[in-house]
Amino acid sequence: MFIxxxxxxxxxxxxxxxxxxxMDWVNVGYDRGMFLASGRKNPRxxxxxxxxxxxxxxxxxxxxxxxxxxxxxxxxVTEVAVTRTASGLEAxxx
Numbered sequence: 468m469f470i471x472x473x474x475x476x477x478x479x480x481x482x483x484x485x486x487x488x489x490m491d492w493v494n495v496g497y498d499r500g501m502f503l504a505s506g507r508k509n510p511r512x513x514x515x516x517x518x519x520x521x522x523x524x525x526x527x528x529x530x531x532x533x534x535x536x537x538x539x540x541x542x543x544v545t546e547v548a549v550t551r552t553a554s555g556l557e558a559x560x561x
Contacts, residue, residue, distance in 0.1 A: 468503070468547050468559055469525055471516040473532075473540040479511055481539055488533040496528065503559065513540055517559070522546060 475482050482489075496502035496518070505516040518525055526544060534540040549559045 468549050469518045469520070469522070470543075470545045470547060471518055471525070471529060472513065472543045472545065473515070473534060474513040474543070475511075475540050477539045482534065485533045485537050485539055492532050501525065501528065 493502065493505055493516070496516070501518050501520045501524075503517040503519060505514065507514050522544070529535060529542045529544065532540075532542075535542065552559050
């Protein structure tokens with residue numbers, strides 16, 4: 468599993484300008500079976516996506532995010548070897 472942590476490097480107003488295409492990109496990530504969960508950070512400094520797949524594929528997909536393309540946010544991609552989960556979250560295990 469991977470944690471895709473995005474941090475805004477421009478204002479939230481600038482992020483809002485690209486939110487619709489970013490959300491289209493997020494929806495395609497779910498449709499492709501890569502994304503498991505996502506949401507905004509609180510306070511609103513970026514967001515977080517739980518993902519699965521191959522690192523190279525995820526990094527290429529992150530590079531195509533409108534937030535990345537427009538320089539609104541940067542991503543940190545962290546791989547996690549999930550060994551234990553709460554009941555109902557077994558799909559998060561490798």
